[in-house]
Amino acid sequence: MVMKSSVEDDDVGWGLGVPEKMRNNANWVDITHDFKEACKELSLGELLHDKLFGLFEAMSAIEMMDPKMDAGMIGNQVNRKVLSFEQAVKDGSIRVRDLSLPELIGIMDTCFCCLITWLEGHSLAQTVFTCLYVHNPDLIEDPALKAFALGILKVCDIAREKVNKAAVFEEEDFQAMTYGFKMANNVTDLRVTGMLKDVEEELQRRVKSTRSRQGEQRNPGVELEHQQWIALFSRIKFTRLLLTALIAFTKKETSSVSEAQKLMQQAADLLPALHSSIEHGIQYQNDTTKGDQPIMMGFEPLVNQRLLPPTFPRYAKILKREEMVNYFSKLIDRIKTVCEVINTTNLHGILDFFCEFSEQSPCVLSRSLLQTTFLIDNKKVFGTQPMQDMIKDALRYFVSPPVLSSKCCLHNNHQAKDYIDSFVTHCSRPFCSLIQIHGHNRARQRDKLGHILEEFATLQDEAEKVDAALHSLLMKLEPQRQHLACLGTWILYHNLRIMIQYLLSGFELELYSMHEYYYIYWYLSEFLYAWLMSTLSRADSSQVAEERLLEEQQKGRSSKKTKKKKKGQGARPLSREITMSQAYQNMCAGMYKTMIALDMDRKVRKPQFELDSEQVRYEHRFAPFNSVVTPPPVHYIQFKEMSDLKKYSPPPKSADLYMAASKHFQQAKLILENVPTPDPEVNRILKVAKPNIVVMKLLAGGHKETKVLPEFDFSAHKYFPVVRII
Amino acid sequence: QNMLINTDGPSGRGELSSYSSRARQKLESLLNKNMRIRMTDGRTLVGLFLCTDRDCNVILGSAQEFLKSSDSFSQGEPRVLGLAMIPGHHVVSIEVESDSLVGTQGFGSSH
Numbered sequence A: 001m002v003m004k005s006s007v008e009d010d011d012v013g014w015g016l017g018v019p020e021k022m023r024n025n026a027n028w029v030d031i032t033h034d035f036k037e038a039c040k041e042l043s044l045g046e047l048l049h050d051k052l053f054g055l056f057e058a059m060s061a062i063e064m065m066d067p068k069m070d071a072g073m074i075g076n077q078v079n080r081k082v083l084s085f086e087q088a089v090k091d092g093s094i095r096v097r098d099l100s101l102p103e104l105i106g107i108m109d110t111c112f113c114c115l116i117t118w119l120e121g122h123s124l125a126q127t128v129f130t131c132l133y134v135h136n137p138d139l140i141e142d143p144a145l146k147a148f149a150l151g152i153l154k155v156c157d158i159a160r161e162k163v164n165k166a167a168v169f170e171e172e173d174f175q176a177m178t179y180g181f182k183m184a185n186n187v188t189d190l191r192v193t194g195m196l197k198d199v200e201e202e203l204q205r206r207v208k209s210t211r212s213r214q215g216e217q218r219n220p221g222v223e224l225e226h227q228q229w230i231a232l233f234s235r236i237k238f239t240r241l242l243l244t245a246l247i248a249f250t251k252k253e254t255s256s257v258s259e260a261q262k263l264m265q266q267a268a269d270l271l272p273a274l275h276s277s278i279e280h281g282i283q284y285q286n287d288t289t290k291g292d293q294p295i296m297m298g299f300e301p302l303v304n305q306r307l308l309p310p311t312f313p314r315y316a317k318i319l320k321r322e323e324m325v326n327y328f329s330k331l332i333d334r335i336k337t338v339c340e341v342i343n344t345t346n347l348h349g350i351l352d353f354f355c356e357f358s359e360q361s362p363c364v365l366s367r368s369l370l371q372t373t374f375l376i377d378n379k380k381v382f383g384t385q386p387m388q389d390m391i392k393d394a395l396r397y398f399v400s401p402p403v404l405s406s407k408c409c410l411h412n413n414h415q416a417k418d419y420i421d422s423f424v425t426h427c428s429r430p431f432c433s434l435i436q437i438h439g440h441n442r443a444r445q446r447d448k449l450g451h452i453l454e455e456f457a458t459l460q461d462e463a464e465k466v467d468a469a470l471h472s473l474l475m476k477l478e479p480q481r482q483h484l485a486c487l488g489t490w491i492l493y494h495n496l497r498i499m500i501q502y503l504l505s506g507f508e509l510e511l512y513s514m515h516e517y518y519y520i521y522w523y524l525s526e527f528l529y530a531w532l533m534s535t536l537s538r539a540d541s542s543q544v545a546e547e548r549l550l551e552e553q554q555k556g557r558s559s560k561k562t563k564k565k566k567k568g569q570g571a572r573p574l575s576r577e578i579t580m581s582q583a584y585q586n587m588c589a590g591m592y593k594t595m596i597a598l599d600m601d602r603k604v605r606k607p608q609f610e611l612d613s614e615q616v617r618y619e620h621r622f623a624p625f626n627s628v629v630t631p632p633p634v635h636y637i638q639f640k641e642m643s644d645l646k647k648y649s650p651p652p653k654s655a656d657l658y659m660a661a662s663k664h665f666q667q668a669k670l671i672l673e674n675v676p677t678p679d680p681e682v683n684r685i686l687k688v689a690k691p692n693i694v695v696m697k698l699l700a701g702g703h704k705e706t707k708v709l710p711e712f713d714f715s716a717h718k719y720f721p722v723v724r725i726i
Numbered sequence B: 001q002n003m004l005i006n007t008d009g010p011s012g013r014g015e016l017s018s019y020s021s022r023a024r025q026k027l028e029s030l031l032n033k034n035m036r037i038r039m040t041d042g043r044t045l046v047g048l049f050l051c052t053d054r055d056c057n058v059i060l061g062s063a064q065e066f067l068k069s070s071d072s073f074s075q076g077e078p079r080v081l082g083l084a085m086i087p088g089h090h091v092v093s094i095e096v097e098s099d100s101l102v103g104t105q106g107f108g109s110s111h
Helices: A032-041 A055-059 A086-089 A101-119 A144-167 A189-209 A220-249 A255-276 A320-345 A348-357 A364-374 A387-399 A414-437 A442-477 A487-509 A513-554 A559-568 A575-600 A612-622 A622-626 A636-643 A655-672 A681-700 B018-029
Strands: A028-030 A048-050 A711-713 A723-724 B035-037 B045-055 B058-066 B080-084 B091-097
Touching: A032 B018, A032 B045, A032 B091, A048 A055, A048 B018, A055 A101, A086 A144, A101 A144, A101 A220, A101 A320, A144 A189, A144 A364, A189 A220, A220 A255, A220 A364, A220 B080, A255 A320, A320 A348, A320 A364, A348 A414, A364 A414, A364 A723, A364 B080, A387 A414, A387 A487, A387 A513, A442 A487, A442 A622, A487 A575, A513 A575, A513 A612, A575 A655, A575 A681, A575 B080, A612 A636, A655 A681, A681 A723, B018 B080, B035 B058, B045 B080
Parallel strands: none
Antiparallel strands: A028 B091, A048 B045, A711 A723, B035 B045, B035 B091, B045 B058, B058 B080
């Protein structure tokens, strides 16, 4: 019997409040014969039912004795007896002491695999809790196994808590239900790490006592034992480090994040030892007398079958031991990356960090750790800075609004302060939501980005009003300064970022058909990136204006200072972003023209059914943009007008368009090759731009004879394909 | 084949033989009553009788599954299933509470 805790808020409808009479006290009368006879009087296909119960309800009933739907059936299909931990201990089929080293190693490795399988989205009942030992570690007498079982429970408990708190998961990411299992909550975290440390030290003594000595001849039996002690020691230490790192993440101080990073590195250092010793662990036992599937000692896959909800049974395939170390290695890398976030201090930098981290499609645990590290207890950024302050800093960095400058008279003006404070407060929630959105898995993220545009449209509205109010205030006090569109520019920038991310992620998620590429890329290059460029340059001018004003104010104080400022003028803060946007815009323009040209040459497969409408598809793709005011959405008719090639005389032919596309890719290549410190993203785009320059030239030169349709290869860059013609 | 949903009461089917209509009445009188069905693999389901058809496929609501046990059902926690359908050919026995049979004709006399 699994030990259930008394209060479990996870349990959903688990037979609580079942009327007593349902069980066994009622006086049951057998009516089998009469019932069956009566049924024979019904017509073929006739259903006899209450008027409130119909086919719709009937359809959702689970069919018993169908293995796809009846999770309880499988217990009857196996030849072995499915025992609980306590039952197995009593009847001697499981040992809690005197376990051999290979047995311990095998059990621990299988447990690790179960843990990983759980983290990858399966239920606890079908993974970690198929290990009987974790049902009740108090009954375990072997100290290593006992400490290990408690360690695993604690790891699960903390992981679960983190994932729940961060709230960046959906049902496909993670199963949080604990089915009433006790997660070692009668022992403190510290006690468990202490137990693991004690075992570790004892094991270290064993390792030392079996090591080879100089001049002695090596006994192979002792050598094997030595290797096995090392194997066990490494596993216990790994568990302790993993647990301690997770515990560090639960602390509120940012210093504990650095501690976690160090612990994770130490854990990574143990991985080679883990990998090379997997072979020492016992394997799954094939009990040929009973003819069932092989079972691992100490594990019973069906022990929790009756706890599973009555949905159709989901069989959790436990990870293979050979893949265990590889997974841990990647998980540790992700967690170490997460720890880096505390080194970024400005909001835009943090947003970029979250976006980049998300791009590698990280696991739910690492995503959750990132969220909870950023907003500790959802109040302050890294536990220290209020969101409002970060927003003000972001505004200063991006657009230098006079109202936030200490050199501006508005800084001490009560009314101005009220305006800006209220605006910044209203910005907090949408930006926190935006950061949370970037913590979801890629598919859900796209959907949520579409929805948050509504909130940002409201912010945009408010920004314009506050700008206008501040501007009129400023005109009265400092006529040479202006406060037009400062806040508005900043919000617009974020709006555009979201819209661009929304459209680009459609390529990553393979949502668009080939015949849609042209309008998606058009919207990006001719519209969104164009707006983004002008927004960035407006922000830049605003910064320059503010800097010039400060220089003038400081004139006469020290000529050295002004000289320094002129030197620093070289790399403007937004220049990299402007450069990258230019590159992206050219890539999109190149793709857009390529697609139009391919279409002219009848190389794009289009849908050919009677009720087809490109307008409907287009409107659907850009539907989330309808709530945005600036930039105003481009409707289909407008798009058709704006992109109509007939307005040129003579209208371009496909060869002209291929050449134009080639030039765009060329331009992108030039821009990117001049980027001072190229990051991996720059190189990825170049891997696409370079071949496309060539392909477009070929197509322009009349490579049209082939009837084979072009292929789009997104393997180098998930947003921009290399066009391949065979 | 059309699915004839019997939404009217027995009064709507006067043209059928009185034996058929009595059979339907008997079955209808059991609707929404507690029912206990033992299946071919030894498991027992207890739930509210909601629906049946000619092949004796039965749908139970708020169904609970009890595993086979040598003595009574007091052993073992039931597994809550919700809405469950037992195919007719897997039904070994059907039981209802004696209270459910009060006032109806035909069913239940000791067999």
